[in-house]
Amino acid sequence: MKFKHFFWDFDGTLFDTYGRIARAAQKSLRDHGVDVTMEELMPAVKVSIPHAWKTFAPQFERKELSSTYHQYAEEEGYDTMQPYPGAIRMLEAVVENGGCNYLYTLRGKSALEALDYYGLKGLFRDCVTSLDGFPGKPAPDALNHLVEKFSLDTKECIMMGDRDIDLNAGFNAGMSAALFDPEGWYTDFPIDRRYNTFFDMTADLVWEKCEKNLQVRDLFDMQERLQKQFESKWGGITPKRGREQTLWMVGEIGEVIDIIKKNSAEKIMTRPELKRLLAEELADVSMYLYDVLLCYGITPEEFAEVYLEKHLHNMGRDYHREHVEKYGK
DSSP states (O other): OOOSEEEEOTBTTTEEOHHHHHHHHHHHHHHTTOOOOHHHHHHHHHHOHHHHHHHHOTTSOHHHHHHHHHHHHTTSOGGGSEEOTTHHHHHHHHHHTTOEEEEEOSOOHHHHHHHHHTTOGGGEEEEEOGGGOOOOTTOOHHHHHHHHHTTOOGGGEEEEESSHHHHHHHHHTTOEEEEEOTTOTTTTSOOSOEESSHHHHHHHHTGGGSOOOOOHHHHHHHHHHHHHHTHHHHOOSOTHHHHHHHHHHHHHHHHHHHHHHHSOHHHHHHOHHHHHHHHHHHHHHHHHHHHHHHHTTOOHHHHHHHHHHHHHHHHTOOHHHHHHHHHOO
């Protein structure tokens, strides 16, 4: 793992919330007679809400606009405040490999409530919100407080954010920083660590020197990413392609059969290159399996639930009795 201490921004980094933020800002502006499209508003909101007020409604007091904005923002439930795909797995991977997560957000108590709602509070060592009264980003005061509180080495710390103020807060605190930019808002920002997906982030920052303990969701994410990358050539993930991918999976099973048929078990177990080849062919089978699941819209949660139910059922089965009842001997 490249770092031990991960400091996380909330909006636009861990949680996909800019849609609801922009909608609330749009409603507040309309209440004040300012009509702005979402396409016009989003770049300004991405900078900050005060920046949006200054850009589209400089004639109004900021407090007046913010008052109605907060009312609209709270009207939407957790359906529009969800962790990005792979974010929870990243947080878990940090903890699993001996690291610590910290939250540093300009949002108030709603950030802590969201962590509670999604059962994520236990994955964080500490949290700093607007309620703690530190100067806003990119001031490093809040990060400096956490570093001093836990006697951290800033060389082992990294600030994770989706905006320049997040990254500069990390740099100003003497730590590293990484940009999460799935929609390409900050393509010109000079930074080495830049990620479009949480899988890429986890693979680079956590798994680099650790055992790659893939989970069901990781395998789904990897295949979905591969299919999207070659969508124009392969046709994308659709139910119609489910049959095709199933047939390809059966073909790969044939490759596995061919290896086992031509080589004894002892030969496979004593020749590392042969064992590796078998593993590669089995990996191909698995990849097509996850393609099929994606094609038919089966989610990681649904697959994991069914798999666990089947496992528990099989663990309690009396196979001998079932065989006798079915075949009479």
